[in-house]
Amino acid sequence: MIIFNKLFYKLVKISNWFIFITSALLIVISSFLIYFIEPETFQNPFNSFWWVMTTVTTVGYGDYYPISILGKIFAIFLYIFGIGLISIVITKVVDSIFIYKRKKEEGKLQYHGENHFVIIDWSRNANLAIQEILNSDPSVDVVLIDQLEKTPFSHERVYYVKGNPIHKEVLDQANLAKARAVFIFSNELTEYGNFIRDTSFVDGKTLLIATTIERNFEHIYTIVEVKERENIHNFIHANIDEFILSSEAVSQLAVRSAFSPGASKIVSQLLSKQHGDDLYEIKRRSHWHTYRDAFEELLREGATLVSEGQHLDINRRLDEKIAEGARLFVICDKQTYQKLRS
Template identity: 25%
Template sequence: MPHFIYSSFIRLPLAIRILLIALMVILTFGFIISILEPHNFPTVFDGVWWAVITASTVGYGDYVPHTIPGKVTGIILILTGAGFLSTYFVTLAAAAVTRQNDYLEGKVNFKGEQHLIIIGWNERSRELITALAEEHKGVSIALIDETLRSNPSPGEVHFIQGRSNQDQVLLKANIRKANKVIITADQNRDELQADMNSILSLLAVKGLNPGVPCIVEILTSEQVANARRAGADEIIQTNILTSSVMIHSISAQEMVTSFLDLLGHLNGRRLRLMPAKEFEYEVTFTDLSALLLKDGMLLFGIKRGEETFVNPPHPFSIDSDDELIVIA
């Protein structure tokens, strides 16, 4: 039995152990002083009160021992109880500092739900986090990266340090309760190696939470099919987008500049997909465009299955299964 109590006591956190010892010392000395000087300390609670005040070195003076045994008891209490209490508060302060350091270094588990997980720290993820923090203040973001040693945005994201293709790292980010996952490519690696790493992270994510929507950045067109097989819901081919802009800049630099300015001045508007079934059937693209424009929405494309039609030729009939690409 004593060994069981000792083993259970040793397993407790250090701060709890020191607090229990300090409480035991205070209760013991409070009981002793009430026995030694019953006239000055009528109840055990008065003795405990005196022990707390004395051990904390406050010393109100409302209860004071007058006999030699009582004063000796007070001296012993100061030498022992004050030490334990001081150690307790120092331990609490050290634990708070350690906890804060662990948070900044990405060692603390994320406890939130319905959050966004961003994998990889780079300029793209930084811009994404900044935009979300400004326009969607209620969104919780968990950032996973193995190259960082501290949280790059302590006020905006919860940082998890580690490899995103490891289950324990994803579980620390509470992947099973996540609302969406964005996997960015590590452009410090070879493009093929970066894509393989992104697909491996995608497989790990889908293995732990098959239903979570995943947006994956792929650098090489050869790996797009593999990303789809791995379960990617959306694939962003940044190299193709960049190449397209560069090609247009050769023949029409002013147009590219205007296009980039347009992207930067949407003023909070967002591209979105709307189901066409909300509107009348057999309506044309031109008629629907005029109708949406009255509500402040600009229709510029139609998504029909796997095909996308941007500014389709007139007349272009809208099917009930189509999706409308609008800026709203």
């Protein structure tokens, strides 16, 4: 028994490709050999293949079996070597699945997808952002970069990359060059779990990450969370596309709700795509010359044109011509948006 255990252990250590090719050859050759030995018993090569497969997988239906001495001797050979070899193959497959799952959880795999979102640094805001992305688009992937031992968010469309985001090889592992956008969230914890109290240091860390990204991937749309508005001017040279001031946003929304009760619910609904009407960007149609053309046609189709880019004064500019490259945003439900796109 000890000898067989040592032999099995050595076979398991052999290259996967060698084991798979050897197993395939064994099955094919055995199928033709048993058919050659007993053609009247198995009638055709497929039946012999069926018998070999049920034998090496220990199923053994008993609908076909060798009756000659030579056939039985060959069957004994297949029992000893075939079943053992297939057991090793099954062990290899299960082991590969386990290793893949473990490496994915530990952030050691290369991500090869495209048009995905990259989120840097785990935090409560990063958690909410991932959930919102997954709810907004059922086909998009999210890649999270952090230095935690294991992924903090378990989901089939969320991939984890462990490493320091100021290193280009870590960003390459997340395939940032082919991402749709990257979010850099403020992280108040150090690699060793210490809390950073000075917000300037937190923004300084964010700036270092943003600079690395813009230096190597300047074409990627970059969204950065900043703790203090006074620190935004330090990011100017990094060419950041958008800034998020989370602390200010919460305070401003709270005050707005006090002056206009229910305002926070309206904003929350527009920010989330889980229910109700949402904010969508649509393409300009060729026959739209002025904002009035677009506004009135969209209104008839169930959508409200609210802005061109960040400009919310559409109602006062209805007779102006729509500029080339204008980005039009509407408020409507998902069904209406799907019709507008078609």
